[in-house]
Amino acid sequence: MTNRLRPVNLLHKYYREAPAALQIILDHSRLVTARAVRIARRLQTSETVDIRFIAEATMLHDIGSIFTHAPALGCFGDLPYICHGIKGSEILKAEGLHRHALVCERHIGVGLTAAEILKNNMPLPPRDMIPVTLEEQIICYADLFYSKNAKDRGKEKDPLRVRNSLEQFGAGKREIFDHWRERFEPELN
Secondary structure (H helix, E strand, O other): OOOOOOHHHHHHHHHOOOHHHHHHHHHHHHHHHHHHHHHHHHHOOOOOOOHHHHHHHHHHOOHHHHHEEEHHHOEEOOEOHHHHHHHHHHHHHHOOOHHHHHHHHHOOEOEEOHHHHHHOOOOOOOOOEOOOOHHHHHHHHHHOOEOOOOOOOOOEOOHHHHHHHHHHHOOOHHHHHHHHHHHHOHHHO
16 A cells, blocks of 8 residues: 555544454454465465455455444444445545455455345445455455454354355355355365
8 A cells, every 4th residue: 555544544543433443343354364365375376366455455344344333343333234344445435445445345245246235125235246356255255254243253263154154145155155265275175
């Protein structure tokens, strides 16, 4: 991020009034970043992967959470938590980080389609929010392994638990995860 704020500084800017929420987001984002960067480094032997971008975008992927109503995370905004991705996208676009903004928007679960948003009456714009680039997919995948809730905070989820949790989001979600796991961390199979 040449001539820009470092991701941690940007998080501090938006979370300055909520130090407990900031700590939760930082702890979570650091875990996700470590996994995403590890995957990217492994893939870089055979594919072109923008590791610097992954490190920056992963640290910022949940920046919009502060504007949601998630008291357990120290967030007391007005938006439903499902909106944290789209709000984060708005924030990062305003900061001039358009590529990073796409990660925020596309990282929910394994991605959301416009049809799913409409079918489930989600308070989101009815458009596809699916991770498209390799970097977006790596970040989305890595995020699935770490929760921000108090019970699981700081703990890595078992791949089977992650896979099973995706069933509630509809057909095909577990298959996307399986494909990513085979590509990104085949040793977990």
